[in-house]
Amino acid sequence: MSFDLIFFDARVAPKSETDFDNWLEGLEDFSEFFDDETHCSDNLQKCFIEFSDVFPSMDQSNNNIDEAHITQYSFAKHMIEGNFAFSVAEEAGTLILKIAAKYEIGIFDAQESEVYLPISQTEFKKFRIYNY
DSSP: OOEEEEEEETTTSOSSHHHHHHHHHHHTOGGGOBSSGGGSOHHHHHHHHHHTTTSOBTTSOOTTSOGGGOBEEEEETTEEEEEEOGGGHHHHHHHHHHHHGGGTEEEEETTTTEEEEESSSSOEEEEEOSOO
């Protein structure tokens, strides 16, 4: 089991709570996943590069990072799914919210079914989806 967060390009996400659930399901078509972030939108790549300084992927080698921070990621054009150790879940959630808004990246917390859509470079609109 892991703590799962989905980062998505908010520029292409629906702003309506009712439309978001269907859109998210469409993003999770695993036939469209890649091995690294180079296939993601520019904003997702920038956000991931900054975030992965603290939470590197399993493919990145960084001897200065403890094992709990090494994260399994799945990459798609408009989303990145990260599977984090529960011991670093709060740290991962706090850090991604700090970084994401400046790149127009939204966050979906799969455990809480909560969506964070950026409304400025420092603020998010938060809502819950119920069909996930």
